[in-house]
Amino acid sequence: MIRQKIILMIVATIVVxxxxxxxxxxxxxxxxSVPVPTPSPTTTKLHPFLMIEVGRSIPSDxxxxxxxxxxxxxxxxxxxxxxNSLIQDRANLIITRDDKAIFERAITLEGDSKHPxxxxxxxxxxxxxxxxxxxxxxxxxxxxxxxxxxxFALVGNPFTGEIDEIQTFIPTTTEGYxxxxxxxxxxxxxxxxxxxx
Amino acid sequence: xxxxxxxxxxxxxxxxxxxKIIYLVLNLIIILTLFATLAKTNLSNAQQVFKGSPFCTKxxxxxxxxxxxxxxxxxxxxxxxxxxxxxxxxxxxxxxxGFGITMNGFSPQQLQWAWEKFWDVSKTNFINLTKxxxxxxxxxxxxxxxxxxxxxxxxxxxxPTLFKxxxxxxxxxxxYWCNDxxxxxxxxxxxxxxxxxxxxxxxxxxxxxxxxxxEDYAEMxxxxxxxxxVEQTARCNNRGQIPFGGxxxxxxxxxxxxxxxxx
Numbered sequence: 001m002i003r004q005k006i007i008l009m010i011v012a013t014i015v016v017x018x019x020x021x022x023x024x025x026x027x028x029x030x031x032x033s034v035p036v037p038t039p040s041p042t043t044t045k046l047h048p049f050l051m052i053e054v055g056r057s058i059p060s061d062x063x064x065x066x067x068x069x070x071x072x073x074x075x076x077x078x079x080x081x082x083x084n085s086l087i088q089d090r091a092n093l094i095i096t097r098d099d100k101a102i103f104e105r106a107i108t109l110e111g112d113s114k115h116p117x118x119x120x121x122x123x124x125x126x127x128x129x130x131x132x133x134x135x136x137x138x139x140x141x142x143x144x145x146x147x148x149x150x151x152f153a154l155v156g157n158p159f160t161g162e163i164d165e166i167q168t169f170i171p172t173t174t175e176g177y178x179x180x181x182x183x184x185x186x187x188x189x190x191x192x193x194x195x196x197x
Numbered sequence: 198x199x200x201x202x203x204x205x206x207x208x209x210x211x212x213x214x215x216x217k218i219i220y221l222v223l224n225l226i227i228i229l230t231l232f233a234t235l236a237k238t239n240l241s242n243a244q245q246v247f248k249g250s251p252f253c254t255k256x257x258x259x260x261x262x263x264x265x266x267x268x269x270x271x272x273x274x275x276x277x278x279x280x281x282x283x284x285x286x287x288x289x290x291x292x293x294x295g296f297g298i299t300m301n302g303f304s305p306q307q308l309q310w311a312w313e314k315f316w317d318v319s320k321t322n323f324i325n326l327t328k329x330x331x332x333x334x335x336x337x338x339x340x341x342x343x344x345x346x347x348x349x350x351x352x353x354x355x356x357p358t359l360f361k362x363x364x365x366x367x368x369x370x371x372x373y374w375c376n377d378x379x380x381x382x383x384x385x386x387x388x389x390x391x392x393x394x395x396x397x398x399x400x401x402x403x404x405x406x407x408x409x410x411x412e413d414y415a416e417m418x419x420x421x422x423x424x425x426x427v428e429q430t431a432r433c434n435n436r437g438q439i440p441f442g443g444x445x446x447x448x449x450x451x452x453x454x455x456x457x458x459x460x
Contacts, residue, residue, distance in 0.1 A: 007214075087387055109384050136408065140342075140411075160376065162377065
């Protein structure tokens with residue numbers, strides 16, 4: 001009798017545990033699948049869509065990577081590799097000089113309109129060296145959060161905190177970033193619309 | 198001492214009991230496994246809660262541009278309520294109370310037009326996406342967005358159709374900038390703009406130096422909520438046509454419907 005009771009208790013415990021495990025797993029919503037290029041082991045710390053580590057030689061298979069678009073020569077020693085992103089007219093880019101990566105840009109839009117959050121980066125990596133408002137591509141309120149000394153910048157919507165793209169480069173100063181990589185930034189842009197006939 | 202006899206009366210009862218327990222447990226494991234496999238898939242496909250609007254649930258195909266409906270009932274979609282009569286002295290406050298939008302410096306006539314328009318679109322998601330905005334009257338016909346939910350609209354507009362277009366255009370910028378991409382669908386719009394171009398000449402030109410796609414977004418919102426109106430905005434390459442007329446810009450039209458619901 002006692003033995004039967006013990007068996008019953010064990011069985012009941014197993015059943016309860018199984019129910020809890022199953023309920024816990026059903027609450028999770030499946031994440032949408034997103035196209036994730038093969039990440040570099042260190043740049044994935046910033047974002048999984050970054051493909052290479054700036055400052056190092058580029059992989060020999062770069063042009064056979066998924067979504068490779070084209071390669072153009074910017075000058076004698078500088079090449080630009082373009083890759084399709086989820087924004088059709090904003091390619092992911094890798095720029096190399098003497099076969100070493102000096103700049104990468106990745107659009108961080110994931111499937112289903114999801115973006116990484118600025119707050120997560122700030123929490124992990126601290127405040128940026130500079131915040132620059134205005135983008136020729138994204139619009140007047142878009143901000144570039146420059147972590148020049150750490151070698152990366154985030155471009156995003158300051159009102160929602162959504163990051164639209166991430167850039168990595170050889171660590172520099174804010175001025176150095178602006179002169180080398182800041183051509184998209186248009187500070188002080190003000191839109192006055194004269195709507196009407 | 199003899200060997201234990203497993204088939205004494207008490208041992209038979211005990212063994213049967215144990216077998217019953219094992220049978221029960223196996224059945225439960227099978228049932229729970231089936232439930233876990235099917236329910237997880239169904240739950241994740243059936244519902245997605247938007248960050249910005251916890252009561253807003255996607256319906257229909259979760260992978261397609263399904264409309265994110267407002268809290269209003271399905272049966273009222275597509276209806277355009279008539280604005281109730283109200284004393285002009287109370288219009289400004291009524292707009293604040295009813296729609297969460299503050300309008301400063303406008304004439305009673307312009308407030309009346311705004312009141313009519315906000316009622317007209319009240320069954321869409323437009324108000325949910327723009328509430329909290331302050332609209333200041335600006336001199337002449339100059340309009341601009343100066344912050345997330347801060348807009349200036351020219352006070353010189355003396356014609357209701359144009360005023361309503363400008364009002365919804367500027368608030369279209371608010372939708373673009375002040376809501377998560379999941380609600381504003383600005384990334385989807387960007388690709389649609391790349392494919393279809395702009396719904397108006399003004400949006401295509403970027404003639405005021407801003408990225409055309411942001412202007413096209415505001416134009417898409419404005420002309421979706423003012424259907425049948427010929428392009429009114431700006432002197433920049435006005436095409437003089439009804440933007441969504443003749444089956445034009447279907448991707449834009451469907452996207453506007455996804456963002457705002459049926460108008």
